[in-house]
Structures are given as C-alpha cells and as structure tokens.
Amino acid sequence: MTRCRYCNRKLRSARSIALGYGPTCRAKALKEARARVIAQHRPTTVDKAELLIADGGIVPLRGNRVWRVVSTDGTATYKTHAAACTCPAGVRGRATCYHRVAAELMALAA
Template structure:
C-alpha cells in the first residue's frame, strides 16, 4: 500500500499514487515549498520573477527542468533551470538571478 508523503494516509487513486500525495496534501506541500522559495530571496527578486512569469517571458524546453527566458532588456534569451543559469553573473554564483527564481516558481506550479 502506498502512503502519502505528507500525511502518511493510504493513497487509492492512480494519480495520487503516481504523485506520492493526495490532492489536498499536494496543494499544501506545494504552498509550503513556494513560501520557502519566496522567503529565501529579496522582495525585488521575487517581484521581477513574478513579472517575468506574468509576461510569458519563460518557456519550458525540457519538461519542468530547463527553460528559455527573456533577458531584462528583451533583446536576447538565455537558458535557465531552478539551480543553474547560463548567464555570466549567474554562473559565477555572485547572486541569484530572478530568472532562476522564476524557474523555481514555475516548476512548483506545475
């Protein structure tokens, strides 16, 4: 018998078993994960990430692992993932780019 990873109750539906969560617990777990991502970053970074998502400036390339994002000035695009960003300062790890934060938020929403 498969049990929910959040509340440990038995799972019955095929979808719940595949996801590892019941529908209510999945929503709670995603909300907690989203709040954790938001708490880790500056408010301006979160605002810019949400604006990028709302404007459709982030497009999935490989499921919910790699995205193509539009640069700040809109002239170029970059590839990003929730953990790595193919942009000079992002690769050097100087700071967390809002593109990466947007990728993390989109992955949690899926």
C-alpha cells in the same frame, strides 16, 4: 499500498499515487515549498521572477528542469535551471538572478 507523503493517508487514485500526495496535501505542500523559495531570496528578485512568469517569459525546454527565459528588455534569451543561468548575472554568480527564482517557482507548479 501507497501513502501520502504529507499526511500518511492511503492513496487511491492513480494520479495521487503517481504524485505521492492527495489533492489537498499536494496544495499544502506546494504552498509551503513556494513560501520556502520566496523566503530564500530578496523580495525584488521574487517580484521580477513573478512578473516574468506572469508575462509568459519562461518556457520549458526539457521537461520542467531547463527553461528558456527572456531578458528584462526583451532583446535576449537565456537558458536557466534552478541551479544555474546563462544570463550575465547568472554567469557572474554573485547573487541569484530572477531567472533562477522563476525556474524554481515553475518547477514547483509542475
């Protein structure tokens, strides 16, 4: 018997069992995870990440772990992951670039 990781109820559908959550609990868990990601980063960084997602500037390369992202001006592309990015800001590593935030948000949605 498999139980929901959020509410501990018994799961019945194959999809719910595979995900570990029922549909309602999955939505709640995703909402909470998204709020945690947004709270960890500067509002301007989150805004740029959401704009990147809305514009379709982030495409999965390997499942939902590595992504191809486009630069702000659209002249370059970079590989990114929630933990690292090949953009100039990501290579310097002083602050989290918006590409990484977008990758975190996209990984949650998958």
